Amino acid sequence: xxxxxxxxxxxxxxxxxxxxxxxxxxTDRSITDHDIARYLLQYLLDCRGICHENMLLVVLGxxxxxxxxxxxxxxxxxxxxxxxxxINVKLNxxxxxxxxxxxxxGKNNVSSMLKDTGLPSNNRFYVYVNTVTSEESKLATRFxxxxxxxxKWCVEKMCVSRDCEVIIDCPIITEVxxxxxxVSWNKCITYSVESSEFFQYKDWSxxxxxxxxxxxxxxxxxxxxxxxxxxxxLRCSVELEExxxxxxxxxxxxxxxxxxxxxxxxxxxxxxxxxxxxxxITHIGKYCPCGESILQNGMYIV
Ligand SMILES: [Zn+2]
Ligand SMILES: [Zn+2]
Numbered sequence: 116x117x118x119x120x121x122x123x124x125x126x127x128x129x130x131x132x133x134x135x136x137x138x139x140x141x142t143d144r145s146i147t148d149h150d151i152a153r154y155l156l157q158y159l160l161d162c163r164g165i166c167h168e169n170m171l172l173v174v175l176g177x178x179x180x181x182x183x184x185x186x187x188x189x190x191x192x193x194x195x196x197x198x199x200x201x202i203n204v205k206l207n208x209x210x211x212x213x214x215x216x217x218x219x220x221g222k223n224n225v226s227s228m229l230k231d232t233g234l235p236s237n238n239r240f241y242v243y244v245n246t247v248t249s250e251e252s253k254l255a256t257r258f259x260x261x262x263x264x265x266x267k268w269c270v271e272k273m274c275v276s277r278d279c280e281v282i283i284d285c286p287i288i289t290e291v292x293x294x295x296x297x298v299s300w301n302k303c304i305t306y307s308v309e310s311s312e313f314f315q316y317k318d319w320s321x322x323x324x325x326x327x328x329x330x331x332x333x334x335x336x337x338x339x340x341x342x343x344x345x346x347x348x349l350r351c352s353v354e355l356e357e358x359x360x361x362x363x364x365x366x367x368x369x370x371x372x373x374x375x376x377x378x379x380x381x382x383x384x385x386x387x388x389x390x391x392x393x394x395x396i397t398h399i400g401k402y403c404p405c406g407e408s409i410l411q412n413g414m415y416i417v
Contacts, residue, residue, distance in 0.1 A: 146181045152202050154178055159213065164243035165335045165350050167225065168215070169234040171195055171241060199241065207246075214244050216353050219367075219376030219416075221389030224286045238390050242353045250358040257334070262327060269313055269337070270355065273347050274362040276304040279417065287389060287417045291378055294393045295410050302414035306364065306375050307346035310339065347375060367391050368404075374416065380405060381412045 146154075158174050159166050175198070176190040196215075203212045217238040218225050226236035245253045254263045281288065281303045292299055314324055328345065331337040338348040352359065356373050360366060365384060367374040369391035377388040383405035387395060395409065403409045 145183050146178065148182075148184070148198070148201075151175070151178045151182065152198050155198060156202050156213075159241060159243055163333070163335055166241050167229055168192065168195070168237055168239040168241065169229065169232045172234060173232050210245060210247050212244060212246050214242050214353055215239055216242060216349060216372060217370065217388060217390065218349065219374060219388040220287050221290050221393070224290055224389070227286070238388075240349055242350055244350075244354050250355055253354055265316060265319065265324070265327060266331070266336075268316060269308075269345075270347065270351070270359075271362070272308050272312060273306050273345075274359060274364055276306050276364075276416070279303050279305045281415065282417075285415075285417055287376055288415050290389050291392065291413075291415055294389070294396060297410060300413055300415065302381065303417055304379070304414060305344070305346070305417050307340065307344040307417075310343045310345050313345065369394055377416050378409070378413045379416055380407055380409055381414055382407045386416060 155171060155174060155178070159171070162170070172190060172192065172195060175195055179188045179190055182188060199213050199215075206212050218240060220238075222236040222238040225238050245256055247253055247256075251263070254266060258266060281299055281301060283289070283299060288299060288303070310328065313328060314321055316324060328337065328339070331351075332339050332345075332348075334350065335348045336351040337345050339345050347355075347359075352373050352375055359373055365374050365379070365386045366372060367377065367388050368385045369387055372388075374386035374388055377386055378392045379386045380403040383403060385403055385405065387409075392409070401408055401410050403412075
């Protein structure tokens with residue numbers, strides 16, 4: 116349920132990062148691989164620690180115009196992955212890393228929310244995450260003790276899926292039905308929560324709750340949709356992935372990452388992200404490992 120979230124940087128310059136004046140060095144006409152890595156990391160942090168792969172490829176392509184070394188001028192996903200591996204080696208002692216994650220709503224839905232880069236659509240995002248082991252200390256690097264109590268309370272609520280209405284024009288439902296090429300299923304579940312439920316938190320005033328929820332949405336921890344429902348955004352799901360899996364949220368049968376959006380088999384509850392569902396139907400088969408047809412006996416996770 117992240118339909119209203121814009122995957123752009125705070126200045127809205129994601130597709131033309133050089134025009135922001137913050138990424139491309141203006142005086143130094145020749146930069147090294149080390150500089151490229153440093154500027155890419157800076158760009159990711161400027162985007163609040165989360166950025167779509169195509170946006171990073173656009174930035175990489177622009178940076179490479181300033182390098183003299185021909186081997187540094189190859190702009191491809193492989194090159195980006197190689198640079199990020201190098202950055203991660205340096206971040207490791209600091210307890211951070213850049214992690215890549217596919218968005219459960221699928222590449223077509225993700226692309227429809229991005230500025231057109233001319234690059235093929237894909238669902239991959241890069242997220243700057245804390246690698247310390249305990250969930251508590253991950254939160255402690257960014258939030259006060261009092262805020263952590265509230266966030267944990269909210270996340271617990273969002274670990275429980277609930278039935279919701281099948282809304283035909285919901286992007287995930289539209290995409291799943293396009294893949295199935297069939298009329299909609301009649302069952303839909305969600306991990307999102309009506310924002311009014313969060314206002315039942317005791318000891319906090321509505322203004323305090325409103326302002327922390329606003330902050331969490333800005334940090335891409337939570338996302339609020341046009342109906343006022345709040346869900347965990349990618350940063351939260353990546354940072355707290357192990358905790359969330361331990362708390363009962365299922366993983367995708369294909370990629371084994373957290374499945375907060377996608378489809379689920381009605382008889383055995385195996386789940387797939389939208390693109391992973393398409394991958395299974397196209398390359399593996401139309402049946403769930405439990406024997407049911409995943410084209411017919413499924414539900415949406417929105
Ligand atoms: Zn998956
Ligand atoms: Zn099944």
